[in-house]
Amino acid sequence: MVKEIERAGIPVVHICTVTPISLTVGANRIVPAIAIPHPLGNPALTMEEEKRIRRKLLNTALKALSTEVEDQTVFEPEE
Amino acid sequence: MKLELGYIDIQDIQFSEESKIANGVLYVNKDEIQKIVLGQEHIRSVEIDIARPGESVRITPVKDVIEPRVKVEGPGGIFPGVISKVGTVGSGKTHVLRGSAVVTTGQIVGFQEGIIDMAGPGADYTPFSKLNNLVLKMEPEEGLAQHEHEHALRMAGLKVATYLGELARNVQPDETQEFETYSIPEGMEKLKGLPRVAYVLMLQSQGLMHDTYVYGVDAKRSLPTIINPTEIMDGAILSGNCVSACDKNTTYHHLNNPVVMDLFDKHGKEINFVGVIITNENVYLADKERSSDWTAKLAEWLGLDGVIISQEGFGNPDTDLIMNCKKIESKNIPTVIITDEYAGRDGSSQSLADADALATAVVTGGNANELITLPKLDKVIGDVSYVERIAGGFNGNLKEDGSIVVELQAITGATNEMGFNRLSAR
Numbered sequence: 001m002v003k004e005i006e007r008a009g010i011p012v013v014h015i016c017t018v019t020p021i022s023l024t025v026g027a028n029r030i031v032p033a034i035a036i037p038h039p040l041g042n043p044a045l046t047m048e049e050e051k052r053i054r055r056k057l058l059n060t061a062l063k064a065l066s067t068e069v070e071d072q073t074v075f076e077p078e079e
Numbered sequence: 080m081k082l083e084l085g086y087i088d089i090q091d092i093q094f095s096e097e098s099k100i101a102n103g104v105l106y107v108n109k110d111e112i113q114k115i116v117l118g119q120e121h122i123r124s125v126e127i128d129i130a131r132p133g134e135s136v137r138i139t140p141v142k143d144v145i146e147p148r149v150k151v152e153g154p155g156g157i158f159p160g161v162i163s164k165v166g167t168v169g170s171g172k173t174h175v176l177r178g179s180a181v182v183t184t185g186q187i188v189g190f191q192e193g194i195i196d197m198a199g200p201g202a203d204y205t206p207f208s209k210l211n212n213l214v215l216k217m218e219p220e221e222g223l224a225q226h227e228h229e230h231a232l233r234m235a236g237l238k239v240a241t242y243l244g245e246l247a248r249n250v251q252p253d254e255t256q257e258f259e260t261y262s263i264p265e266g267m268e269k270l271k272g273l274p275r276v277a278y279v280l281m282l283q284s285q286g287l288m289h290d291t292y293v294y295g296v297d298a299k300r301s302l303p304t305i306i307n308p309t310e311i312m313d314g315a316i317l318s319g320n321c322v323s324a325c326d327k328n329t330t331y332h333h334l335n336n337p338v339v340m341d342l343f344d345k346h347g348k349e350i351n352f353v354g355v356i357i358t359n360e361n362v363y364l365a366d367k368e369r370s371s372d373w374t375a376k377l378a379e380w381l382g383l384d385g386v387i388i389s390q391e392g393f394g395n396p397d398t399d400l401i402m403n404c405k406k407i408e409s410k411n412i413p414t415v416i417i418t419d420e421y422a423g424r425d426g427s428s429q430s431l432a433d434a435d436a437l438a439t440a441v442v443t444g445g446n447a448n449e450l451i452t453l454p455k456l457d458k459v460i461g462d463v464s465y466v467e468r469i470a471g472g473f474n475g476n477l478k479e480d481g482s483i484v485v486e487l488q489a490i491t492g493a494t495n496e497m498g499f500n501r502l503s504a505r
Binding site: 019032036 | 285286287362363364367395397398401402432433434
C-alpha cells in the first residue's frame with residue numbers, strides 16, 4: 001500500500017514495529033512503532049503516558065512527511 | 080547427557096474396563112479419562128473418541144497433539160515445570176507410546192486452529208493421520224476468558240497424555256535408541272575433527288495465545304539459552320499455541336523434533352551435534368534484535384562450524400529468522416534456515432516477509448496458501464462449522480455436499496518448519 005500510494009505521487013510515512021520488513025519491502029520514510037499487537041499505544045501504561053507516546057509518534061511521522069529524503073530513512077521518535 | 084528412548088509400538092486404541100497396554104493395543108478406560116479432564120478447572124464437559132489411520136474421520140478445530148511418554152529412569156518427570164516438578168530431564172530412560180497421540184479439540188479458542196483428516200487427500204498433508212489418536216472434545220464453562228480456556232485445554236491434554244504414558248512404565252519396549260551429547264571439552268576430544276553443529280530452535284512467543292513453555296517458563300519472558308536435545312525429548316518444551324495450524328509446532332513436534340533426530344543420526348559420524356540454542360519470537364523490535372544478538376553470541380561462544388535454524392509461524396517471525404541467519408552468518412558460521420512460504424494461492428507473491436543476501440541456504444515446508452479441497456468424511460469429531468473462521472478458511476468454503484475448500488494453512492502440520500511432514504516436490 002505504501003508503495004502504491006507513493007507511485008501515485010503522494011509521500012507516505014510507514015509507522016510500523018518491524019522496521020526491517022518495511023526496509024525490505026521498500027518504504028522510504030519509516031517511523032518505528034511500539035509493538036506488533038499495539039503499534040500506536042501501550043496497554044501497560046497509564047492513559048496520560050499513552051497520550052504522550054502517541055503524540056510523539058505522530059509528531060515524528062509529520063516531521064518525516066515534511067523531510068526530503070534521498071534514501072530509505074528510519075526516523076526515530078523524538079520528544 | 081545420555082537418554083535411552085524405549086519405543087512401545089501402539090497399533091490400536093480401544094475403550095475398555097481397564098486402562099493398560101497389551102500386545103500393542105492401548106486400552107483406555109473412558110471414565111478415568113473423563114475424571115482427569117473434568118478435574119481440570121474451567122472444563123464443563125468432555126467427549127472422548129478414537130480416530131485411527133484410514134478411518135473416514137475429520138478432527139477440527141485441533142489445538143494440540145501430544146505423544147504420551149513416561150520417564151522410567153533418571154531424574155525428573157515428563158513435562159517438567161508444568162506436569163512434573165521442575166527438575167532437569169533428558170537423562171536415564173523414557174518410554175514412548177509410538178504411533179499414538181492425544182488430540183485436543185472442542186469449541187474454538189483462537190482463529191488459528193487446524194484440521195486433521197484421517198483419510199482422503201487431506202490425510203497426506205498431516206503426519207497425525209498416521210497415528211492412533213485419543214481425541215478429547217472439551218467444552219469450557221460459559222463466559223471463560225480466551226487465555227483461561229486455552230490454559231484449561233492445554234493442561235487437560237497434558238494430564239491425559241501423562242496418564243497414558245504412565246501405562247507404559249513397566250512395558251517391554253519394542254525398540255530402544257540411545258542419544259548422547261557431550262560437554263564442550265569431551266566433545267572436542269572424542270569427536271576431534273568433526274564439524275561442530277548446533278540447532279537454533281525458534282519458539283513462537285508472540286503472546287495472546289501464541290506461546291511456548293520451556294520448563295514452565297513462558298518463552299517470551301526469557302532470553303535465548305542452551306538446552307540439551309534430550310531434554311526436549313522428555314517434554315521440556317510445550318506448545319501453548321493457537322498459531323496457524325500448518326506451521327505451528329505442536330507438543331508432538333517438539334518431542335519428536337526431526338532436526339534433532341537427524342542431527343543425532345549424523346552425530347559422531349559426520350558432525351559433532353553440540354546442542355540446541357532456543358530463542359523466542361517476540362513482538363517488540365528491541366526483543367527481536369536482542370534475542371538474535373544473543374543466538375549469534377551463543378553460536379560464536381560454542382565454537383560452532385555450522386547452524387541449522389528452524390522457524391515457527393510466519394509473518395513478523397520471518398524477521399526473527401532473517402536476523403538470526405544474518406547475525407550468525409556474520410560470525411562466519413554458515414547457516415541453513417528452515418521455513419515455509421506464503422506466496423499467494425498462485426505461488427507468485429514474495430514467499431517471506433523479510434530477506435537477506437546472507438540467507439543462501441533455505442529449506443521450505445511448502446506454500447501454505449495453496450488451496451486444497453477436502454471431500455466430505457463420514458464423521459466429524461469437534462465442530463466443522465468453524466472452518467470458515469480458522470486461518471486458511473474463508474466465507475463460503477464449507478460446501479453443501481460437506482466438502483471443504485481451504486488453504487494448506489488450515490491443516491495441522493502441513494508446512495511444518497521443522498520439516499516434519501511428507502510433502503515433497505519430487
